[in-house]
Amino acid sequence: MTATAAGPAAILREARIPGDGIYEGTRILRRLPAGWQERPYELFDVAPQASTIGAEISGVDLSRPLTPPLRDELNRALLEWKVLFFRSQHLTSDQQRSFARNWGELETNPLLAAGASEDVVRFDKSGGTTPTFENVWHTDVTFRERPALGAVLQLREVPPFGGDTMWADMAAAYDNLPQEVKDRVDDARAVHDFIPGFARFYAPDRLAPFQDLFPPVEHPVVRTHPDTGRRMLFVNTSFTTRISGMNREESDRLLRLLFQQAHVPEYQVRFRWQPGDIAFWDNRATQHYAVNDYGSRRRVAERVAIAGDRPR
Template sequence: MSAASITKQDAELRIQPLSAHIGAEIHGVDLTRPLSAAQIADIRAALLKWRVVFFREQFLNHEQHIAFSAQFGELTVGHPVFGHVDGHPQIYSISKFRKATRFEGQSLLRPWTGWHTDVTAAVNPPFASILRGVTIPPYGGDTQWTNLVIAYDRLSEPVRRFVDGLRGVHRFAPPAGATGTSAFASAVEQHVLVSEHPLVRVHPETGERALYVSPGFLKHIVGVTPRESQALLELLWEHVTRPEFTVRFKWEAGSIAFWDNRTTAHLAPTDIFDLDFDRQLYRTTLVGDVPVGPDGRASVSIEGSPVGAAAAVALN
């Protein structure tokens, strides 16, 4: 290894924020190579501060993607319901033509439709997700993220006190009014995941409180009437997707997004289905902890198993 390459790899990272509350690009690092302890610490610090961090021109293969991810935690199986890439149990394929997770006939679209935090139906949702762009359309296909900590902070104090004590049931199921494909129905039936989480979770590293209300998975609030649950959830879902809490990312081939799943929700694009271009990304996820609310109560599993490294190993 040349002195020049050592100097470049060990140079201080450059952090470029993209919005007021969430999202930053990180420059000055080569993710195809092992990172130094200082670089890992700097990237993790940026992740905790900006919730989602982005890298450009990082042309990783599957093995390098897995190796980069493993420097920040244990990897889960690609997806606990929909499986993984053949030969790489830690990687999940996200393509335009994913039949298993496509829905048709959705009857009601609302401002929060499609927003979600990854796999919150599990009792220990992933700590983080790392998404790599490979085939990217020349336009369209942007992904958005929102900051659930600032969303909690911007609630009025009486509402914060109220939601601090509430809990909700998260379930892996099609959106209301949607007709899933047979592949989707079969996968969900074979891998049922249902968990009860606090509506506000305390971040295990920073102590911050995040409004943990994944629109794609949270089905109802525990201990209130159905109408009360609907009204409260719609209020909170509308709130967490306020534009000023969000960042929108334009993908390029070689782009990587690395987000803290404990403090964010995100929105996958749907405009790609109106375009003639292919879109292919690959994702790894890192094993997460069991959420804990402000009252100290941990989440509980209602049905299904925790999402952990053991599942990935078993499929290898």
């Protein structure tokens, strides 16, 4: 013990925080990739909703066909903000589908209830219905070889309170991993399967016919965004079952740590819906969480998903 003029140096008792958790402290909040040239938006107004993720777009009527310059500027906003919000659009299903098609072919999902057509998913929740596909952080359909590029969600009916949706920036989640964790996951691959995400809501006889259609697939644990080059965590609670090449105990422990990263508030944006609002998100770069806190009140949403590429 070193003495000073003021007396002996203080000694603290031994205390240790359990490992593999989320710790307090300053976080790296980098919205754009390194070297990305930020430019002003010329065709609409952008109101940021959080530090790295989420922007409300005004001055755009999504019911009208997009001109090529408008489509390109919206795409740049999507890459820079990861989820875009449009208020009071009140699109028909056909208009919603037409808007989404500006980014590629539409995806169908036979595991979910269809709306006006097979590529429109309808979520109709009210008292007495099974509370499905809510209260869990996830990235959509990572059990596919080519998970969705993005999704366009519209709220048709909104409860008087609650029913918000949250998104998390998985590039920020990766940026803030300890280096020793990055070293373990940078070249790792993980298995994704539809069964864990749906078995919470559907009986085995409902899921069994889809096992051949959706066999387990492997994706990188850390994905590189094809347009921005950002490194992003690409595992999620609903569909990622194990890390390839690890024993079960080691894989479970590491996945628990990675799953927790979506829960950090600094990486998140939360959106309070009104009828006719649209959210358009980059499914490659985000996770999302539908909050089921509205009890027996009704909430009706329709979603259109855009087919994606193979993660690399």
